[in-house]
Amino acid sequence: MSDFLNICGLQARIDADGTPKDILKGIDLDIPRGEVHAIMGPNGSGKSTLSYVLSGREDYEVTGGSATFKGQDLLALDPEERAALGVFLAFQSPVELPGVNNANFLRTAVNAVRRARGEDELDAISFLKTVRAETKHLSMSDEMLKRAVNVGFSGGEKKRNEVLQMRLLQPSLAILDETDSGLDIDALRIVAEGVNSLRSPDFSALVITHHQRLLDYIVPDRVHVMAKGRIIHSGGPEVAKILEKQGYTQFLEAAA
Amino acid sequence: MSGQSVAGQTSAALDAFVERAAARSTVLAGTGIPTRRVEAWRYTPLRSITEIVWKEAAPLDAASAKNLLDKIAYPANGHLFIFGNGREVTSLSSLPENVLRTDAEAVDPLEDRFSAVLNGALGRDGLSIRVPKNVDAGLLTLATLHQGSAISTHLRHRIVLEEGASLTLFDANVGEGEYLSNPRFDIILAEGARLRHVKHQSEAENAAHLAIINVEVQGNAEYDSFTLNGGGAVARHEVVTTLAAPHALVHVNGVQVVNGTRLNDLTSMIHHAAPDCNSRQTVKTVLSDTAQGVFQGKILVDRVAQKTDGYQMNQALLLSEKAQINSKPELEIYADDVKCSHGATVGALDDEQLFYLRSRGVPEAEARDILVTAFLTDALELVADEALRELLLKGLFS
Numbered sequence: 001m002s003d004f005l006n007i008c009g010l011q012a013r014i015d016a017d018g019t020p021k022d023i024l025k026g027i028d029l030d031i032p033r034g035e036v037h038a039i040m041g042p043n044g045s046g047k048s049t050l051s052y053v054l055s056g057r058e059d060y061e062v063t064g065g066s067a068t069f070k071g072q073d074l075l076a077l078d079p080e081e082r083a084a085l086g087v088f089l090a091f092q093s094p095v096e097l098p099g100v101n102n103a104n105f106l107r108t109a110v111n112a113v114r115r116a117r118g119e120d121e122l123d124a125i126s127f128l129k130t131v132r133a134e135t136k137h138l139s140m141s142d143e144m145l146k147r148a149v150n151v152g153f154s155g156g157e158k159k160r161n162e163v164l165q166m167r168l169l170q171p172s173l174a175i176l177d178e179t180d181s182g183l184d185i186d187a188l189r190i191v192a193e194g195v196n197s198l199r200s201p202d203f204s205a206l207v208i209t210h211h212q213r214l215l216d217y218i219v220p221d222r223v224h225v226m227a228k229g230r231i232i233h234s235g236g237p238e239v240a241k242i243l244e245k246q247g248y249t250q251f252l253e254a255a256a
Numbered sequence: 257m258s259g260q261s262v263a264g265q266t267s268a269a270l271d272a273f274v275e276r277a278a279a280r281s282t283v284l285a286g287t288g289i290p291t292r293r294v295e296a297w298r299y300t301p302l303r304s305i306t307e308i309v310w311k312e313a314a315p316l317d318a319a320s321a322k323n324l325l326d327k328i329a330y331p332a333n334g335h336l337f338i339f340g341n342g343r344e345v346t347s348l349s350s351l352p353e354n355v356l357r358t359d360a361e362a363v364d365p366l367e368d369r370f371s372a373v374l375n376g377a378l379g380r381d382g383l384s385i386r387v388p389k390n391v392d393a394g395l396l397t398l399a400t401l402h403q404g405s406a407i408s409t410h411l412r413h414r415i416v417l418e419e420g421a422s423l424t425l426f427d428a429n430v431g432e433g434e435y436l437s438n439p440r441f442d443i444i445l446a447e448g449a450r451l452r453h454v455k456h457q458s459e460a461e462n463a464a465h466l467a468i469i470n471v472e473v474q475g476n477a478e479y480d481s482f483t484l485n486g487g488g489a490v491a492r493h494e495v496v497t498t499l500a501a502p503h504a505l506v507h508v509n510g511v512q513v514v515n516g517t518r519l520n521d522l523t524s525m526i527h528h529a530a531p532d533c534n535s536r537q538t539v540k541t542v543l544s545d546t547a548q549g550v551f552q553g554k555i556l557v558d559r560v561a562q563k564t565d566g567y568q569m570n571q572a573l574l575l576s577e578k579a580q581i582n583s584k585p586e587l588e589i590y591a592d593d594v595k596c597s598h599g600a601t602v603g604a605l606d607d608e609q610l611f612y613l614r615s616r617g618v619p620e621a622e623a624r625d626i627l628v629t630a631f632l633t634d635a636l637e638l639v640a641d642e643a644l645r646e647l648l649l650k651g652l653f654s
Contacts (some may be wrong), residue, residue, distance in 0.1 A: 089615050112617040
């Protein structure tokens with residue numbers, strides 16, 4: 001058991017039109033500092049729910065188990081406190097914020113996190129300098145900073161904007177929730193490079209994906225197979241290759 | 257316009273008004289303070305006004321006036337004209353060059369509108385000015401300040417822009433204590449004139465504000481107004497405007513930010529009385545706690561007013577389950593070749609947007625303010641003068 005991210009027997013449910021529906025049925029997962037783990041699994045296995053529960057979305061009710069991060073009870077924290085502690089969720093469908101300027105949004109987020117981490121806030125000029133360097137690196141146009149957050153962005157632009165936020169907020173744990181869905185190969189590379197550029201002994205990532213393709217670019221230390229709200233198999237990067245060739249059947253049968 | 261007279265209850269407050277008005281006017285005798293049975297006041301009860309015996313106010317000295325004014329953001333440039341407790345604060349007031357002071361003149365009594373009736377009975381001369389032909393008079397801040405207990409003022413302003421003249425008016429309303437501010441503006445815009453009227457209503461939390469703005473817009477002239485309704489226990493901003501000749505243009509835009517137990521009301525009558533005119537209205541209201549918001553917007557298109565282009569949108573954002581919005585759009589159209597659209601929406605903050613911001617480290621309260629400001633953005637962007645827009649932005653959550 002590591003002292004970084006430790007999930008133990010985690011259970012969660014959502015209210016589906018008045019009837020509670022159990023989605024996570026006892027997740028055990030340990031991600032040590034500096035490692036990249038992938039979770040793969042069929043639709044409806046609870047992968048996205050896990051990412052939302054870890055980042056603090058209120059729609060889900062945790063009914064059992066625990067999740068500690070850097071020794072703190074992650075589940076007791078507000079989403080903004082989790083962000084300050086170093087958790088970053090890259091959304092599967094980044095949310096549009098009409099009327100909120102992207103540059104202002106990024107600066108507000110960066111300074112909120114810096115404040116919470118006891119660092120000095122960035123003034124407008126030094127922020128702009130930082131963000132310009134990042135957008136150049138991500139082949140993003142300055143135009144995207146002037147627009148409203150994610151409004152009118154293409155799928156690829158939205159994902160780039162997620163990576164930009166991740167780079168600016170410097171998390172120690174990035175959770176990528178099917179960030180590769182709907183991406184062309186170039187965008188996929190950019191997302192992968194974004195994650196790889198942060199890889200260090202102090203940075204871990206949980207990559208949730210349907211496809212093995214993303215894992216060609218972000219090579220994981222461990223791969224977990226998730227089905228029906230549980231982790232049913234864990235192994236090295238080779239697990240992704242087996243899944244790609246043979247599908248989930250053998251793991252599902254073995255778990256049954 | 258209907259000939260319905262203001263009917264309602266009598267009260268100590270009304271008796272006091274009648275007594276104060278007796279020497280000058282008989283307008284109030286025989287009338288009453290409207291109850292909620294009067295359609296125009298159905299959503300805006302004047303209970304709090306009827307409970308108080310409103311007295312004549314003592315003038316305000318320059319130092320107190322300055323202190324009050326400094327409670328809100330106002331333009332540092334341009335000219336400043338101040339009324340403190342209903343009297344001109346001469347030592348702090350000046351007018352732009354070329355702007356002429358004129359005598360008050362008789363006005364349409366607007367006898368079916370209580371704010372006008374009350375002003376008609378008790379009114380005292382305010383600022384009467386004329387901007388001569390083709391003069392751009394720049395920026396004038398008109399500050400209406402109050403300080404005291406159970407006092408009321410009923411200023412009458414008259415602003416005439418001659419052909420091709422232009423003026424930007426920043427209309428600042430702020431005070432301390434318990435008072436009733438009941439100003440009336442008569443605005444006449446001649447051919448090709450343009451008035452930008454940007455108002456910040458930031459009255460004290462125990463104050464009442466009943467403003468009535470009567471505007472006549474001639475051909476090719478433009479009345480471009482924006483009101484931030486953000487104070488007072490009960491506050492109505494009421495606009496009655498007539499587009500009197502072809503190609504007149506009117507904007508009656510606004511934002512209401514209402515919290516606590518307050519009630520803010522924006523009521524307007526946009527009367528298209530000539531062909532080829534254009535009116536635009538975007539009003540957004542944000543409500544929290546047990547606050548109430550009212551929007552009553554009527555567009556009247558006369559039979560002669562062919563090719564009218566009218567647009568009206570009002571949207572409300574409810575931040576609390578106990579807040580309330582009453583929205584009453586009305587279109588009354590007698591011409592057959594017009595384009596009039598209107599819409600109304602009521603909503604709450606989007607949980608997904610809130611979570612997105614919080615997941616980026618933005619604390620909940622700040623995330624809410626960001627989303628509320630975003631909701632108001634497209635209305636605020638209608639303030640053409642960027643500096644004035646910034647001033648209003650500062651006043652949004654203060």
